[in-house]
Amino acid sequence: MQLAFDRRADGIDAGFGVPVGVFGEGVPGPLVTALGGVSVDVKAPPLSDALDGPDMPSVASVAEPFLDSFTARFLHRFAAGSFDTFATIVFARDDVAGLAAYQYATELRRQGILPAAGPRLYLWNLLHTDSAPAERFNRRELERLTAHLEDTLGATLDPDRLADAVAAEARCAQALHALPPGGPDAFVARNAGRWLPPDVHADLLGAHAPDAGATGPSIVLVGSACDIPVLHSLCAGLGQITADLQDYGRIAPTARNSADLLRHIAHDPLATRASPPVRYTRALQEGTEGADLVIASVDANDDSFGWELPVLRRTVESRGARFLNLGFRPFRPDAAWQDMARTKIEEALT
Structure with a gap:
């Protein structure tokens, strides 16, 4: 798990599935899994990025100094081709850095500063309230996201595969709650799953002896x-x-x-x-x-x-x-x- 935590998106195993980038919280992971993808956190850069991460002139020329560091590091890595093998990147509207990253990446492509080749870019918008209009809006957004992933991954959502994906994530969540809330070791074990399939992460957590x-x-x-x-x-x-x-x-x-x-x-x-x-x-x-x-x-x-x-x-x-x-x-x-x-x-x- 330490290796997955350290390497992050750069260490994704091709055998896990088609990588689908996720920037921010709140994207329904089982939907990605059920359609043959693997959710990969792209917000947090690899730990080595602080020393040898790319510094792309195409991004430096437009990135203001007040940009969130998560946004800036994503954009430099995006311009350097770090996510070229990804099918799509889903940005959570809730995430301040994610929204800015989506807007900048889209505009860099629109202006021709960056090529259109590479992953598709998608903004996921979810309302966090329990009113009936909000629930209707969220259902419609889920339908749009499902259609986007089906089209991108070339698959059709199967109810049984979705139920299996939800069960795998629930097993992983149960193992996560068994970890102590504090300590560097538990922090690494908890977050390694952002770069592992839920079933793999759950198995590793089951064999993990926390501090x-x-x-x-x-x-x-x-x-x-x-x-x-x-x-x-x-x-x-x-x-x-x-x-x-x-x-x-x-x-x-x-x-x-x-x-x-x-x-x-x-x-x-x-x-x-x-x-x-x-x-x-x-x-x-x-x-x-x-x-x-x-x-x-x-x-x-x-x-x-x-x-x-x-x-x-x-x-x-x-x-x-x-x-x-x-x-x-x-x-x-x-x-x-x-x-x-x-x-x-x-x-x-x-």
Whole structure:
């Protein structure tokens, strides 16, 4: 699983199926699997990308410095042909970086800066509320996505294969929930499945012996997406991470029923577009209950998270717990930032 986590989209085995790129949470994975594809996270770049990732002039000439780092690294890799073997890339409208990546990639092609060859690009839009109009909209969006994948993968959706795919994802989810919520080892094991088929991931998790659970004060992490276990490593020996509510830290909802693929996903209270917004605020408050320390950190160019912090701080402190805002977290934190962060965590726990 460590190799899958390290290499990410670059390490996909051709025997897994036709790669279908996914940028962001909320895309119904069993639909991809049932049609002969394998969902591959393309938001998080390979770990080696920080040292030897492509730097394409075609992207550098148009990419503003305030672009989210996930967006920028995707675009450079996209321009370099890293996803040329993919059938399509599905971008979640919910994901701030994903929406920008879709818009830039589409425009780069439209202007002829990048060739039209390569994967198709598709924007997946899902409403996170339970009104009847929203449910009708979501059903229509699912029909559109199904038609896109059927056309792209050259397959027709079979109900039995869909039911098998949902069952495989449910088995994987059960194994994921058996992992401890904190620690670098569990973080890697949890996220390796973004680059493995669900049945393969479930088998590996079943044979995996996670590190012994940490002890000490309860720590909860909140903030924007973090695809590396840097905060888990920083907290090691200082306390136990009992919840990581960030993307890549949490177990995102998946389809539970082949007859209704979207219900559980659409009702995700931690989706940034959850409606009404109080659902998101309440989910953060409930997710931090019982914590001795809540640690917040955000990407400087991700505006999907941060507005909730003043209210969350007041809520946490009213419970007698501590709240630490580390401010802007670099995409790949250097030693100086990590030293600063660990010192502040130590101080907050004393």
